Amino acid sequence: MTLLRIEGLSAGYGGAVAVDGVSLALKAGETVALLGANGAGKSTLLKAVLGLVPARGRVVLDGVEVGGLAAEKRVRLGLGYVPEGRRVFAGMSVRDNLEVASFAGTAERRRDLERVFALFPQLREKAGERAWRLSGGQQQMLAVGRALMGRPRVLLLDEPSLGLSPKVAAEVFAAVRAIAAQGTAVLLAEQSARRALAAAGRAVLLRLGRVVHDGPADALDAEVLRAAFLGDPILGPSESS
Numbered sequence: 527m528t529l530l531r532i533e534g535l536s537a538g539y540g541g542a543v544a545v546d547g548v549s550l551a552l553k554a555g556e557t558v559a560l561l562g563a564n565g566a567g568k569s570t571l572l573k574a575v576l577g578l579v580p581a582r583g584r585v586v587l588d589g590v591e592v593g594g595l596a597a598e599k600r601v602r603l604g605l606g607y608v609p610e611g612r613r614v615f616a617g618m619s620v621r622d623n624l625e626v627a628s629f630a631g632t633a634e635r636r637r638d639l640e641r642v643f644a645l646f647p648q649l650r651e652k653a654g655e656r657a658w659r660l661s662g663g664q665q666q667m668l669a670v671g672r673a674l675m676g677r678p679r680v681l682l683l684d685e686p687s688l689g690l691s692p693k694v695a696a697e698v699f700a701a702v703r704a705i706a707a708q709g710t711a712v713l714l715a716e717q718s719a720r721r722a723l724a725a726a727g728r729a730v731l732l733r734l735g736r737v738v739h740d741g742p743a744d745a746l747d748a749e750v751l752r753a754a755f756l757g758d759p760i761l762g763p764s765e766s767s
Contacts (some may be wrong), residue, residue: 527554528681529604529711535583536735537574542571542667545581546735551709552680557702559726560715563755567735568715572682575713576607589680602629603739605677605709610685612669617659620649623657623668623697627663635675645701663694667684670701685719699725718763719751736758 537545541632545567552558571597574581577597585600592600601607615623623641630637643650646667652660657668666686667729669711673681683702688693695718702725706712716722723729723743731739733752 528552529584529588530556530713531584532575535571535581535585537570537579537581538735539570539579540603542568544735546575547583548737549729550731550734550740552713554679554711555706555709556728557608557712557726558728558730559719559722560713560730560732561719561722561751561754562732563627564717565734565752566732567586567609568732569599569684570735571732572607572684572713575682576605580597590640600643601676601678602662606673608669608673608681608683608686610688611661612665614657614660614665614668614672616656617763618657619654620657620660620668621653623672624649624675627672629676636676638675644673645674645704646671662693663690666694666698667701670698670705674705678710678714681705683712683716685712685715685717686695687716687721697719700709718757 528551533549535545535548538541548571555605562568570579575585577600578596584591587603587605590603592603618697624639625635628638630638643742648664649667649671652664660668686698699721702712714726723746726743729741729743729746730737733754738754
């Protein structure tokens, strides 16, 4: 079942096009790795899907057109978002960071909190700590957990391994696989192609805001990947962003 369908989505800043006519779809339980060089449009695409930047095109969540809705309404309908750089509420406790993101009643919120703690046991141990006292890896876990408190059907993840040690990054990506296994669709924008491809079933390559490849992650040709990151002309012309 298709949970998220993006059709001809274009977005940019100050007249400059960063995402140019992107179309893709995600099914329940599917993880799609969104790859490309810095400036390829990965972060802008996620923000456009959530409604954080003006965009043209269609965003359909489980059959409902959400393109004209504010970001908060999209979240309530089932979009979750973990921004690049974590952006946790530094002065609040771990528990409060999580609970403030919940739309559920008290009993359901407690169950959701337990699910997050089961996924990230370190957060249970630090539940009463202020977020600023957490390590970078723990803050990333908190950012993911906070998004999960909204019970998303589609989770948008922006550079989850940024600044993390290999060990902690592996823990975060293990959690991503567990989230998808529970039926959530995951769109993962990531600079580390190796980590993203290991966690994803499909790979979508962006170059200058356009999709230049969409196919199985385990069948992605290394030369096509290299070309997308380095701008090899074999991929054909693209307009500059």
